[in-house]
Amino acid sequence: TADFDTFTQPAPAKAWAAARDGLVAVKADGLARGKGVIVCSGVKESDAAIEAMLVENRFGKSGATVVVEERLEGPELSLLGVTDGTEVIALAPARDFKRAHDGDVGPNTGGMGAYSPPLAVGESVVRDVVSTVLIPAVKELAAGGHEFRGVLYAGVMLTKDGVRTLEFNARFGDPEAQVVLPRLETDFVALALASAKGSLASFPPLRWTDRPCVGIVVASGHYPDEAGMQIGFPIRGLAEMPRGVLIFHAGTRFEPGRGLVTDGGRVVTSVALGDTVAQARETALSGARQVRFEGAFYRTDIAEEAVTA
Template sequence: MNILLLGSGGREDALAWRLRQSPSCDSLLAAPGNPGIARWAECVAIDPTSPEAVVALAQERGVDLVVVGPEAPLVAGVADACRAARIAVFGPNAAPAQLEGSKGFTKDLCAEHGIPTADYVRVETASDALAALHRFTIPVVIKADGLAAGKGVTVALTRDEAERAIQAAGDGPMVIEEFLEGEEASLFALVDGEVAVPLASAQDHKRVGEGDTGPNTGGMGAYSPAPVLTPELERRAMEEIVLPTARAMASRGTPFSGVLYAGLMLTAEGPKLIEYNVRFGDPECEAIMPRIEGDFAELLMAVASGRLGATEPPVLSDETTMTVIIAAEGYPGTPKKGGLIDEIEPAEQVEGVTVFHAGTARHASGALLSVGGRVLAVTAKAPNLARARARAYRAVDAIRFADGFHRRDIGWRELERSAGELAK
């Protein structure tokens, strides 16, 4: 197959790395790509959110499969345009992409179909949101309704904080919902109409600071699998959340095709849906890709061509992976740009380590520079989480990036839990 991958972040670097290892992948294009992706693919400078540009490139280059990395092209209708042009595409059309594009849409769907999630109210303006606050106890969760790159959520610990979050969100639609007690986990499922199969679990660290403190980010690290999502809880999540969602979308005439990422809260009553993403998470994708075995490109083509139900289920390595994000100083606020990055090669000489590029660019001199935000995703694979963590941080410490910072405690909760089990 000739494959076109859309996107330019760490998730897309991991997807490109994994696709290029697939026996069925003859050639790989990326649009627009980044210096890391350029190791595995030919990068082409087009706008990935332009349906016309994507279809034109795919037709010009004889592309057999388009793989959409980020959410923005999906919401913009890129997958619709590919399907209209009879080009196979991994990713949902714009209508089912509303599962991520509108939190209110997803909450209403859950309410209609009895899918377990937090109680909520949808509001259209900031004044409506302030008036609705009295319905909820504190803490309370404030969510912007549209795409927010993983950062449009505030868990308000006081009423004053909730009011400030509403005012900061501006005068637009938002969702106010009850705060759920429990531990978060992510479940990724491949979905082809009414067929859904689990792919992998992961846990990420959204807060910028050690001990999961500070503002939310797009994610400062992740590991896979997530042992807290036990086989029984995964079964319940598929049967009570993912499959009913797939059937609901199909019944509306807008079937979902692609990967559905369910952010779950594992409560005392069982798993509840926090939110959906309609693409691989970032940095969860960087942690998941090294665990996937077999022909990954063929697996994605099976979903894109409606053959998931007749395809062997995904096979994953029993090993554990951990990803540590190195971000630019100032992230998630106003990050520094232009910092020099060096010594990635020594980092990748650590056993089991791959360094994915999330926010890098090449200077005319050939130097690797930061473009801000999350810059590198240092990923390690090992027989267990403790060893994966040791390898990941050994690689992190080998990299020279004066303007970068990272958390030193990725995986801390699971490591404490496993240490407690060993002590019994």
Template structure:
């Protein structure tokens, strides 16, 4: 088989790394890819937004399976275009991808079908939004309706913060059209967990639990990011709780999408808050998470390719997944200043040293090649990912590996996995 992966981040590097292990695969292409992916796949200079260019390449190259990494091309309808040309592609179509493309749609769908989520109201006018906020308890959550690269959710602790937030989104348009609507939502207390599941629209195959760390600094301090690290599995997700999530969230949402004439096929990402009254949905995403994918694939024993193919071709019912019994952890190294302004082009040292370490993979996210050297080229630069027999060993391994990697202004959290260690102790 020849496979095309669309995207250029750590998630896509993880997908390429895992797919390359399959005996079914003859060649991997990645558009546009990155220097890490280029070591195991042929990178093609086609942007993720260039749907016609990607379709033409897949058609000409006779690609057997295309795997879409980021959300933007999914929401833009890349799956529909490939389906028109009878090309096999993994991911939900445009009508189904709205579950991530519009948080307002997602929240209204959950409310309509009784899927547990935080109470909310939707506003297009900042005056009305601020009037509502003045009657709310704090903290509260302000969310942008559309795609915002993981940065459209704000925890507001005071009335002043909430008012500024709604003005920035609705009046100052800092998110452009994605911020034409805002959701004002109750704050949920608890522990945040991600559950991803493969589904062909009928069969639902949940993956192992993951805990992401969105805040930029230790102790969950600072602004939210696209993700600073993750680990899997999550101790708080017992077998009973996993079953509850499947029965009360995953199955109902897939059935709800089908009833809305938006059948869902691909990977469904449920971001959950485990509250004192049970799991509640924070958000749904229409694709593999980043850095959740890195830790999941590090633990997955099963060949990924049959899973992707079965999902894309409606034959998922007879598939099972085998997992490594250990724990995997990913720590994201970022540029100084991320998630706000940051500089690029700093040389990265130590990658060759880490390559020799056992049970560690360095997955490139925001890197480029300059004068034959690997340099920083994004906010999230690398995802250093390790596996161990337990969380202590995995954490020790990953942070030992990171000590070998240097670039100017490198930042990373030093507490990834701490919650799991606390629960284990």
């Protein structure tokens, strides 16, 4: 992991960040639905982030304690591992895009889109993450009397000094799972059953399609600023999706007499497979364009790195 410390008071937190020229990430220690991280580029930004959490209580009790850690540089990678408490079988890798707007600018979100497989991530990288991150985590849980069976998500950064862990989730990552599971040809129910029964050691190798998959989130206006967001807007276009588009619902609800309306920040994800990343991207974008509600927005550069490289 990155160098870090935890704080409940703003002054020592600001001093720790200032000693690193403000090149830090400030994280709410509690659950913040994927939005409790502020990545800072200088002392002014780190001071403001610490003030927001420890003084202004922007994240309530979740931000009463903050983790301030050194800012890491490099491409991010998400890897989901299915474990039976001993063995770990990695699913296909993915890369998600946390910033709200094109060009990786704007506030951090729960994820504005993802694609799989990510650029320049081969089997050796996956094996490295499994052996240095996922398996040690599973062993440590078991050693502490907390055997874990299920899906363990590792969010890592590929730095010049090697793999560094950013986060864990004891569940599928969102939107990563939405671009990983459509590529899986093995029966997932059989895999889940083997995880539950503790028999992953004898489970056959997973089968995957070679076709890449891209997912693009359509979000409510002002997301992730919950104070600025409005919900309850009718959603149009879902019945008129282009061929090949999968729509995953997130922030939606059904209202009698009105149909589906928005009910959260990330409303739906438009997902598509393709013979190439470019083809999958264009199909997913065509689905995102078709989703219409007041204030809707989405990133247009998801997976673009794999097309222009």
